[in-house]
Every structure is written in structure tokens, then in C-alpha cells.
Amino acid sequence: AMLDQPVRALICPHAGYIFSGVVAATAFAQLNHRYKRVFLLGASHRQAFDGVAVFCTGDFTMPYGTTPVDKTVGKTLVTQHPNLFKSDTELQAQEHSLEVLLPFIHRKLGDQTPVVPLLIGTIESDACKQLALLLKPWFTSDNLFVISTDFSHYPEAEEAKRLDAETMEAICSNQPERLEKVLGLYPQPPVKGLVTRICGWRAVLTLMHLTTNEALTYHPLKYAHSGENPLYGENNRVVGYWAIAVAEKSSELTSTAKTTLLAFSRQILQAAVKGKPLPTLHPDDLPECLKVNVGAFVTLHHRGRLRGCTGQMTANRPLYLTIADMTVSAALHDGRFQPVSPEELGAIDIELSILSPMEPVEKVSDIELGRHGILIEKGWHKGVFLPQVAVETGWNL
Numbered sequence: 001a002m003l004d005q006p007v008r009a010l011i012c013p014h015a016g017y018i019f020s021g022v023v024a025a026t027a028f029a030q031l032n033h034r035y036k037r038v039f040l041l042g043a044s045h046r047q048a049f050d051g052v053a054v055f056c057t058g059d060f061t062m063p064y065g066t067t068p069v070d071k072t073v074g075k076t077l078v079t080q081h082p083n084l085f086k087s088d089t090e091l092q093a094q095e096h097s098l099e100v101l102l103p104f105i106h107r108k109l110g111d112q113t114p115v116v117p118l119l120i121g122t123i124e125s126d127a128c129k130q131l132a133l134l135l136k137p138w139f140t141s142d143n144l145f146v147i148s149t150d151f152s153h154y155p156e157a158e159e160a161k162r163l164d165a166e167t168m169e170a171i172c173s174n175q176p177e178r179l180e181k182v183l184g185l186y187p188q189p190p191v192k193g194l195v196t197r198i199c200g201w202r203a204v205l206t207l208m209h210l211t212t213n214e215a216l217t218y219h220p221l222k223y224a225h226s227g228e229n230p231l232y233g234e235n236n237r238v239v240g241y242w243a244i245a246v247a248e249k250s251s252e253l254t255s256t257a258k259t260t261l262l263a264f265s266r267q268i269l270q271a272a273v274k275g276k277p278l279p280t281l282h283p284d285d286l287p288e289c290l291k292v293n294v295g296a297f298v299t300l301h302h303r304g305r306l307r308g309c310t311g312q313m314t315a316n317r318p319l320y321l322t323i324a325d326m327t328v329s330a331a332l333h334d335g336r337f338q339p340v341s342p343e344e345l346g347a348i349d350i351e352l353s354i355l356s357p358m359e360p361v362e363k364v365s366d367i368e369l370g371r372h373g374i375l376i377e378k379g380w381h382k383g384v385f386l387p388q389v390a391v392e393t394g395w396n397l
Contacts, residue, residue: 172244175208297353
């Protein structure tokens, strides 16, 4: 099944196409919108070196033509952070793990989408955290991050499946320390034939430091190992492959979620007004759409008249917690009104407005009345207009 939400990153294999091509293709098949550029991250297989090699002095000449390189971004990284990034063509010249994925990028995104090829040479896990910090400004919905890695190398087939399932689950937890533990930065029992759990672990760990605390979900898509190839596969010595996509969490609320959220807001309102302990919800019992970090407003009306309205344009905590706080604030702390009294509770209507991420407005005609809310600022003054305000007041653009 195709993912509905925008894909922000892919983890896919770089082995010979006869072994891992279907797995890699499964990852790229999930791409569902356009990108300005692709950051291509891999770990050096041929030699160890300090830092990260950036190719930014030319393009990739391929059998089908040219895959352009975003030289501006590459040179910016090298110029601004020379202690980590280095422009040394030789370090990438013998590497296969990045260019193996270029035909998939070409086929899916065309030949106008440039790549930023980054090859990690360091073997220090702390460097992955530093690299993620420096790449963070580019980790937006405009850019796709593609992480090139195979999984276990050379155990027998059944062991590979077990090990690779463990590694995948650690990655999909979106907790870097879980992957570090699986990787054997801590002691682990030896497995016959095993050379590495995941050859591109530095690139994967960098991605995980980028995705931590973001409203993103890891989706395992397809697994295979080299022993499954009918012509060349050997089950006593295999390499494992996973396709994993990282997509934005859905902020679309289901009707059940809306009912849950309104009921919760009502319970909070009644407890706050009566001075009783506030009810709580357990996150494990909630759908993902109630746990995304998005802005929200709570509006109270008493017999059709505004009785309180507060909210946040953005939030750094789950939606259901924001709704709880804003309900209390609208009822008791809206400076335009006296606090709501227990006698009024029976005639109070609650309206919840859940906000999508803010975007700059280029021109007034871009605003759709009744659909778009507006934050407008001039100097120290600012005003917020929720989508329904224009409809209620009859205002025009």
C-alpha cells in the first residue's frame, strides 16, 4: 500500500540489482511529491577517513545521461564547516553505495532533481550527531534524504532474518540509542559468519538524530536477503536488505478522534471550572493523529456568544495535551471575559480548531476564505484569524 503522507527519507540497499533491486525499487515507489534536491548519505566501504566527503565539483555521468549535483549546497557545507566536510573527489571515486541508487532517483524524480552526495568516513558515533545537527536546516519537506545501506553481512539465512528484524525494529523506534545498542557498541553474543549488522550504520544513525522529536513515522516496506536469488543465492552466507520509508505523521483527524478530543475537552472544562483534578488520557490508548505536534485553538460560546478563545499557532507537544491546556485557558484565563462559572456549563459549546503547519502568504489572493486561517503581524502588533472568522463576520479578502 502507498503511504498517504509526504515521504521525507528512504533507507534502501545498494547491492547488485539482481539481489536487492526489488527492495530498493519498493522504497522509491513510495515517493509521492516533488523535491528540490536529494541528500544521498552513505558510509565509506573502501577506506576510513575523518569527517564526511562531499562531491561538489561536477555531476554524475551515467549510462542514461547526467544526474546533476547541487554544487551550491555542497560547497556551502564545505565552506561553513571545514572541520567536518571535505571536498575530496578521490574519497568518493571508488565508492559504489551512492551511485547504485542514482538510476532510481532518475527514474522516479527525473533528471532535473539534483543530488548532494555525502560519504561518511568517520567511525565515531558522536560524529553522526554532529553531522545531523549541521544538516538539520536542510531536513525539510523540500528535500528528500536517501540513506544507502545493506543490513547483516554473511550470516546464514535464518540468522539474517532474525538479526535484520531486530535492527529494523530498533531503527523504526526512532530512538538512536536503541540502534546503538543493537549495533554492538555494547556487548552482544557472536553470530557465526556475521561481519556487520548494517554496513551504513553511520548514515542511518545520522538520519535518526535528524528525525528524533519530529512528527515522523518509520514504515518498514520490504525485506529480502541475497540467498533468495534463485541463480546466485547461497543460504549459508547471505546479505540482508530492508526498504524503509520515513513519512510525516497524518494530522488529519478521523471522526472517532474528533469525538474523543471533544469529549476530553468537555471533561477538562467541567473539572477546571469546578476546581477538580483534571482528567488525563493515556497515550497508548490514542490514535497517532492525536499525538502529533500541531497548533490548536479552543473556542467557547455561551448561548451563541463568544465566551473565551485561546490557542497556540505551533506546539512542541502532542495535540491532546495542547487541547487540555487551551481548554483551561479559554475557560479561566481569557482576559476579555470573566472565568466561566459552574452555572454556565450546561449552555457552553466547545469548538476545536486544529492547525496545519504555517506557510508564508505571497499574495492576498492566495488566501481561501473559510479554509485558511491567518496570522498577521506588523511591528509589535499581531492578530490571529481562524478560518471560520471570515465566514462568521462576512469579511472579504
